[in-house]
Amino acid sequence: MTDTAGPGSGRAVGLRTSAIVLTVRQVQDYHAMTLVAPAVAERFRPGQFVALAVGGEHTGRLVRRCLAVYEVKPDYGGTVEVVFDHRGSRDPGTGWLAGRRARDMVDVVGPLGRPFRLPRDPVNCLLVGGGPGAAALFALADTLRRRECRVHFLLGGRSAPAVFGARSARRIGDSATVVTEDGSLGDTGTVRDVLPRVIEESAADVVYACGPTGLLRSVSAVATEYGLPSQVSVEEFLQQTGACGVGLCMTCVLPIIGDDGVTRMARACTDGLVMRGDRVRWGDLGTIPLDALGAPRALGGGL
Amino acid sequence: MTDLTTRLGTLELANPVLTAAGCGGTGRELARFFDLARLGAFTTTSVMLRPRAGRPTPRVAETPSGVLTAMGLPGPGVDSFLETDLPWLAEQQVPVIVSVAGHSLEEYAEVARRAQESPAVAAVEVNLAAPNVEDRGRMFGRLPGPAADVVRAVRAVTRRDAPVLAKLAPDVSDLVTIALACVDAGADGLSLINTMAGLAIDPHTLRPTLAGVSGGLSGPAIRPVALRCVYEVHAALPGTPIVGIGGVATGLDALEFVLAGASAVAVGTTLFHDPTAGPRIARELEEALSARRIGRLADAVGLAHRLPPQGHVGHVPPQISPPPGADERRTEESKEKLP
């Protein structure tokens, strides 16, 4: 069951596919699901996500679950792995995903969204991750290393099992700093606490981040203080607000400052997933800022 | 070969499967999945006079077999729509139905007047669920009077060859009377239904889930309500084309609407779950008709009204009767229209 755009139509053939589950495994606090989806794997660029239908063929759950891709591999023609927090989430849809077994089918749309922008030159990159969101940084790290960039990791979480990918980060990173709130792994504290030090020690030229929205907010602010560009993936915001992942429903909007200085409500799924951290009005998420284009006040009141 | 062509007044469509207003994006998002020319028509998001940011997030909650949304009619405004969205749609070889909305009669008319100037606009749909500032923000389509006023204002500024469709929500005490008023005011067809009001409360935060508190329910959850609306209105106005909307997810769902009296169906929430649904539903509907040896879609429109009831001996199947007075009004109306 693949979508029906024909060759030469200019359409992305296979943007929606029915993928076979290869494995679902528990990784520390999270679940990792690997799907056989060659069309997705082939086109994937780091930072992109997939939108999964949950509940099976006759499901009454119409909202797609948007998950950043952790890794693609050439096995079986092309596989795609996603990481999600089922135990910490109250969403029965993620529960359904966690309950899949090998050879089950999952309806996948992807790859979707704007990827991480890559530096032209071999510069120092700092990759900051929190919780399951850190998964989105590893494909990026591979690509950056192939471009001869230096890759430094800063990963955080509540406790050791909540820090995704600490071991891989230590293996592939030029450096890897880990912080936990309870001190069970690495330094005690939060990403925010150690970020200035890590930026200085790594001589970072650019900061990439994926994780809880609060973390993205501090990363963007600190990067800007240091005069560094930041590229952040608003995966968590999309998961909390979006319904389709493909730009149709307009429910995943957040206030973004444009090149012209005007704030517009932009879609996380199509204008993101990766955004410039300094363009997001983090303090105004979940609101319509009064000076945003088309804000109610600007119309002189009323709905 | 099943003949899927259908008519909405003067507008002939190659097939009866349309997108529902506000659910097909600008068209570009769907065009990544299929050629829009395979749709019977593309309905735009409701266009208003000025840009609107809409409601804060969260705007959507998943509910059983549906979604609850509080969008606040976000959109770029008519200028930007005419400059960027419509020219692109005009190149897609698909009939474009422009949905218009406003806070006042003047705003509806102004948007419709400007949109209908483009030959790319095949029809105008009037979203009567927009809040009326003069009626404490309650929707125009709540009562026959204001609904008819809006339709009359839009019809007056719209090209003769572009049908005007009045789109109604089901949360009203007497839908048939409102539908009759819209047709009397010049509506060439009716789009039934818009979302119905609902509420979700998050048991963890103990608060309404949506930033807008209440929202509009859509998806298969409302399909029986939509079907009842189409059936009742078709019974009262058999000559008026109806676009059936509400939870259409398969060809058989579309067939139900056609049998109830719809000349076309529009697909909304299903697109969020399956962006390829439009052409799929058209194909499934074609298969469903041919499996029933119905050669022309037009022959199936309203067929459920005409077939004798089926049932066990002595069992009288329940009938949906039009509200009292609907028949008289229809007779009066058809008398009026006689030359």
Ligand SMILES: Cc1cc2nc3c(=O)[nH]c(=O)nc-3n(C[C@H](O)[C@H](O)[C@H](O)COP(=O)(O)O)c2cc1C
């Ligand atoms: C996110 C969303 C946005 C919508 N926007 C509009 C709109 O702009 N104008 C309109 O007339 N109806 C709008 N609707 C209503 C749909 O066009 C449709 O009437 C309703 O959702 C029922 O159909 P469905 O169950 O297939 O979604 C919207 C519905 C949803 C879910």
Ligand code: FES
């Ligand atoms: S999730 Fe539907 S528009 Fe972004």
